[in-house]
Amino acid sequence: MTTESVPLIPHSVLFGNPSRLVPEISPDGTRLLYLAPDEGVLNVWVAPVDRPEEAVVVTRDRGRGIRTYGLCHDDRTLFYLRDENGDESWRVHLVDIVTGEERCATPYDGVQARVLAHNRWHPTTMLIGLNKDRPGLHDVYSLDLVTGGLTKIAENPGYLSWLIDTDLKVRGGTRMKPDGGTAVFLDPPDGPDGSDGSDGPDGGPPPWLDVPYEDAMGTRVIGFARDGATCHLLSSIGANACRLFEVDVATGERTLLAEDPVYDVKQVETDPLTRRPQAVLFAKDRDERVFLDEEFGKDIGRIRGELALLDIDGEIYVDRTDRSGRLWTVSVVTGAGPVLYYVYDREAGHLRRLFSHQPELEGYRLSRMEPFEFTARDGVTVHGYVTWPPGAERRDLPAVLNVHGGPWARHTFAFDEEAQLLANRGYACVQVNFRGSTGYGKHFRNLGAKQWGAAMQTDLLDALGHLVAEGGIDPARVAIMGCSYGGYAALAGAAFTPSVFTCAITQCGPSNLLTMLAAGAPTRTPLQAFMHAHVGDPETERDMLWERSPLSRVDDIRIPVLVVQGANDIRVPRAEAEQIVAALAEKGLAHEYLLFPDEGHGLARPANRQAYYTAVERFLAAHLG
Incomplete structure (x- = not known):
């Protein structure tokens, strides 16, 4: 057989807008959201979770299209990010999916907004980073989703990134050192707020963790457990590849959770309620998942089993935005076809296909x-x-x-x-x-x-x-x-x-x-x-x-x-x-x-x-x- 007998794939199919993309279950479990074209531009659509065919478009972007979005835990405020013609001056836009009202929460020219934190425990608050006062540094602002009010809560003392716990408390940050290494500054849950500069990079106590140049790309705090006393650290210090640790913030005591001698941790899958790791992915030639939670492993096993019955071999990625934990969205990457999307009902143990990202493929x-x-x-x-x-x-x-x-x-x-x-x-x-x-x-x-x-x-x-x-x-x-x-x-x-x-x-x-x-x-x-x-x-x-x-x-x-x-x-x-x-x-x-x-x-x-x-x-x- 020769390539002449293989039909040519049109550019519009490969590089045009996908049909539907990035599905997400609303936090209350009642709605399905996804990206799809509206007048040729990617926008956010919303449908009843069990009737995706009834979707309606809720955003009206007419620029380069929406790529990053989410539904907040107040169950009605949609946020998305948008820049102007690729200038990366991202603005946060908010849409009330009940009334259709839309407003820009960060209407500042030449200012880049970053969504830093939002969760189920603070449903009407979002923390945003803005470089409004100093172009090279993002201060932390609290955004009230009800009123739209922005309040600066932490001025940046020189951090490249911020560390924020599940109570939306600023706990510290990471600073780049002159030699290309990093320094991590981190407060205990009942300690001073690292945002005030007293324990910041200048004139304060030494960093919680000093990261050498050779470990800077493989070492970082990835989040906090719900108790706030424990954080989870990826670190290559003392090893070749970055490993996953659970760390007592106050004492610094570490517990090794997962490691591979050659490959770095690619992704950590965390329990949405406790914020403790349940599995770790190592990106080898194909993904390798190491389970830390037996029940989570059983769920992934059921998903794999149903896909095997359909003769589908692919990498599995799950998104658990439903607060009840019952409905998950599942993405399957086969590498030899479009990305496949499903809803997994954890109570029923059943996988329901939604759509693929480009059916024409x-x-x-x-x-x-x-x-x-x-x-x-x-x-x-x-x-x-x-x-x-x-x-x-x-x-x-x-x-x-x-x-x-x-x-x-x-x-x-x-x-x-x-x-x-x-x-x-x-x-x-x-x-x-x-x-x-x-x-x-x-x-x-x-x-x-x-x-x-x-x-x-x-x-x-x-x-x-x-x-x-x-x-x-x-x-x-x-x-x-x-x-x-x-x-x-x-x-x-x-x-x-x-x-x-x-x-x-x-x-x-x-x-x-x-x-x-x-x-x-x-x-x-x-x-x-x-x-x-x-x-x-x-x-x-x-x-x-x-x-x-x-x-x-x-x-x-x-x-x-x-x-x-x-x-x-x-x-x-x-x-x-x-x-x-x-x-x-x-x-x-x-x-x-x-x-x-x-x-x-x-x-x-x-x-x-x-x-x-x-x-x-x-x-x-x-x-x-």
Whole structure:
């Protein structure tokens, strides 16, 4: 069988609006909420929990669409976040789903709102972080959901993030240290409020936990038990991978709950009532769940059993927003089809299908991500995934090296629209978790420190070499593409190793590490020490940073480059794209430039996404065949 006999999936199906997405049960268990298009824009719909076909739209966004929402525990106030054309100045909007009245709770220009805390024990209060007074620091405000009143309750003494217990008491926060490590400041439940600065990072007692640089990405307090005296800590201190501990806040006594020698904890599933962990997920090639609560394990077992009867193999994720605990929403990611959504009735032990995120995909032949591993040139084991074209012989295929962003992130087993498009069009999609990627323990993660354009890049090349040696990929027909850090890697591939690649596609990718580090929004200022520790310090490592910048080697580029940018990007500003485009133009090098005036860091609007992937497909067809 050849790829010519596999029907082409339209861009509108892969990159248009999903049919329905992110279902949630209301806290009182009576309603079903989900995201779905209204006049072509994702909005929130509400239906009786047992009659989803009776859903009505309750929001009226006409911009980039709603992605983050929830129904508050007063059982009538819906909140959602919205920015302007990707500028990340998020505002909190409130909608009364009974009366339809809507209001913006944070109507401040150029101010970023963060929802910090809301729960069943304080149904009419939400804590919000706002950088209204100082752009680099978010103070804590209490939002009264009834009146809409905002009251500042804690001024930020230099925290990167806040620690808040289930009584909505500010207990402390985390500060970035000059060397890229972190310091955690935490009060006991009956102690002073860490928000007043008396035990803050300046001039007070030492931190509750001092986290070295090498453990900073794998160590953090993830929440408090309902009693307030116990917190739960993910920590890689004293181990390679981050482990889950239960900690007595007052004494510091720790109880180890879950660990793996190689893989970090990916997710902790917590009892909604006691706020104690019930299971831990380790993201290996596929998720591995370790149960800490027998009854929770039985429920997941029943869900798995029903899915097995339907011959469905996938990763299971549960959401328990119903206060009674009876109804759960369940997401199932098979990797070779749309995401499936169900309601699980815990009393009946029964799973009821709701919908899939894109029913039209069910009529097409898709490919599942397949894990692989290889040994890099310095002996380090590196993991990744390949999505092969369906129906094609795995021999001498054209390939696209699709590099993840972050770079402090990773590819996981998932439904990946880009991988599906590439495989459907006949390309092998190669996705590598190069050193510096998260999930594989601190040693592997920290091997990526100051290795942009160096060992992080050679891991990508070694992955290709491994797959070429196995015969699956034609080394003369390989493209490189990515967004954010992946966009940088694409430019680095074009500039540093142009003989390896046929063409490159960069979306929101830095071209000059010096200008990238000097720019960025004030909200990212607290991360400066982290960036200097992991990318490079412009004061002491200026030459290295310039040498690792694709712009410094523009004369060596001799392959076509497609440059894509959102005009309102605050993470990788527009100048990063325009300086490489100007240099390519000056040298007379083949390139294309797509600028989206109503986007930020990445593309959210369906029309823009489809325009981008139309350009990608045309570009690859022209240069890869």
